[in-house]
Amino acid sequence: MEALERGRLVAFPTETVYGLGADASSAEAVERIFAAKGRPRGHPLIVHVADAAGAEALGCPLGAVGRRLADAFWPGPLTLIVERGPGVVPEATGGRDTVGLRVPDHPLTLALLRAFGRGVAGPSANRFGSVSPTTAAHVVDDLGSAVDLVLDGGPSRVGVESTIVDLTGPEPTLLRPGGIAVVEIEAAIGGPVVDGRRGPARASGMLASHYAPAVPVELIEADAVEEAVERAASAGLRVGLVAPFDHRHRPGWRLPADAGGYAAALYATLREADGSGLDRLLVVPPETGGLRDAVLDRLAKAAAPRDAGRV
Ligand code: TXA
Ligand code: MG
Numbered sequence: 223m224e225a226l227e228r229g230r231l232v233a234f235p236t237e238t239v240y241g242l243g244a245d246a247s248s249a250e251a252v253e254r255i256f257a258a259k260g261r262p263r264g265h266p267l268i269v270h271v272a273d274a275a276g277a278e279a280l281g282c283p284l285g286a287v288g289r290r291l292a293d294a295f296w297p298g299p300l301t302l303i304v305e306r307g308p309g310v311v312p313e314a315t316g317g318r319d320t321v322g323l324r325v326p327d328h329p330l331t332l333a334l335l336r337a338f339g340r341g342v343a344g345p346s347a348n349r350f351g352s353v354s355p356t357t358a359a360h361v362v363d364d365l366g367s368a369v370d371l372v373l374d375g376g377p378s379r380v381g382v383e384s385t386i387v388d389l390t391g392p393e394p395t396l397l398r399p400g401g402i403a404v405v406e407i408e409a410a411i412g413g414p415v416v417d418g419r420r421g422p423a424r425a426s427g428m429l430a431s432h433y434a435p436a437v438p439v440e441l442i443e444a445d446a447v448e449e450a451v452e453r454a455a456s457a458g459l460r461v462g463l464v465a466p467f468d469h470r471h472r473p474g475w476r477l478p479a480d481a482g483g484y485a486a487a488l489y490a491t492l493r494e495a496d497g498s499g500l501d502r503l504l505v506v507p508p509e510t511g512g513l514r515d516a517v518l519d520r521l522a523k524a525a526a527p528r529d530a531g532r533v
Contacts, residue, residue, distance in 0.1 A: 223337045225371050226251075231258060233347045233361045234270075234334060235375025236326035238299045238383050238401050239354035239489070240361050241270065241344030242369060246280075249313040252343050258368040261350040264316040267343040268301050268324050268384070272335035277323045280341050281307020284323075287411055288389050294410040297327035299380050299401025303388040314343045320390050330375040346383060353435050353496075353524075356381050356489045363493075381486035382516045387415060399519050401485075403512035435496040437462075437503045439525040444506050447471075454502055462495050465506040473498050481511030488517065492524065 225232050229251040232243045242258065244251035246269045256263050271277050274292040277284055282304050284292055291302060306312070306321040315321050323341075326332070335342060346354040347361045347369070355361045358374035385400035387407060394411060395418035396404055408415050442450045447463065451471060454461040463471040466479040475491045477484045484507075495503050505525070508517055 223334060226334075226338050226342065229254070230370040231255065231368070232334075232342075233358070233365070233369050233372040234326075234328075234331045234342070234344065235358070235373060235378065236270075236328050236331055237297075237379045238326070238381070239356055239378050240347040240358065241268075241326070241331075241342075242347035242361075242365070243270065243342040243344040245338075246310045246314050246341035246343040249311045252311060252314045255343060255345065258365055259345060259348070259350050261345065263313075265345075265350075266315040266318055266320075266322065267345050268322040269310055269314060269341040269343050270324055270326055270331070270335060271341050272332060272339075273297075273325055276325075276335070276339075276341070277304075280309025280323075282310070282321055282323060283307075285389060287394060291387070291407065291410055292325070295402055295407075296325035297332060298325070299327070299384040300324065300407070301384045301386045301398075301400075303386065303390055303397065305390060309341055310343075320388075322386060324384055327379075328375055330373055334373070351434060353489050353492050354383060356486075360490070360493060377486075377490070379486065380482075380513075381488055381490075382513065382520055385516070388418060399516040401513065401516065404515065406512070434524050434526070435492045435503070437496050437498075437500045439492075439503045439505055439521070441521055441525045442504050442506055444509075447504065447506065450504050454504070459501040460499065461502045461504055462498060462500045463504045463506075464491055464495065466508045467506075473500065477508070479509055481508040481513040481517050484508040484511070485513045485517050488520065 301322045301324040356378040380401040385402045386398040388395040395416045462473040464475045
């Protein structure tokens, strides 16, 4: 907390991924985040607070729908885009008059946020464009001495980033699928959430290539595994296989069949595969589960050509 007060960078655990935190009311502190991540200044950060009252204390009105969603899902993997209040400097939101707010579900970080009392701006604690960190060791691997303090809260339980819903338009709009399924959000609101993923990229996670490991990723269906392995082998490529079922391919990883379990292990698996000297990584998506949409979104981005949609 003292580090945050002095404008320092503190990496913190959440249930989704680790965040790289700084005082959201200080332009200098926030600038350090962009510098450490190598993130373009125009990409807005999510601001973390201890509870819904903490959001309103920043001068960010949640509105009726926002309060209902906060009641239903905070602390939890849901980010709400609302009007930015004076408790958040414009530098944190790339100059926007809106801000993404979230109450993370992790006891260590909730204690930090309560003690600090202000908002903590915090993107995922990785270099811009690479795979998000789900352990403290991932943060150190990626950012090393660029971060002043890393709080180790164990592996992230959910494993993919929060769902982002924009409440500033005429209808609640999905900007990024994530740790809470859209059907659950619609049930809590009692109405539809519009899919805002088409059209120009509004969230950095919406760029076509993002969350990407260095090894080229190819998405395949379960029944195409054998053929894809043979094709790659005959081209002289060293391939790895990630799949939600038992298999004998080496190097290989077996992830849970349910998208929730799959999501929890996904980023650590992609990092491990990245360190295995592969030419290509074949990935079979999960079959079922409420987080399937979020996992498919991240896999599609991991598989997108390296320079697609980058700014
Ligand atoms: O689970 C998470 O959301 C994690 C943890 C650390 O809380 N954070 C995270 O932050 O994923 P980051 O910076 O990697 O992604 C934040 C996303 C970006 O895609 C950004 O463009 C979008 O949120 N975003 C933030 N503020 C926004 C705003 N005012 N309008 C539109 N999109 C916004
Ligand atoms: Mg990120």
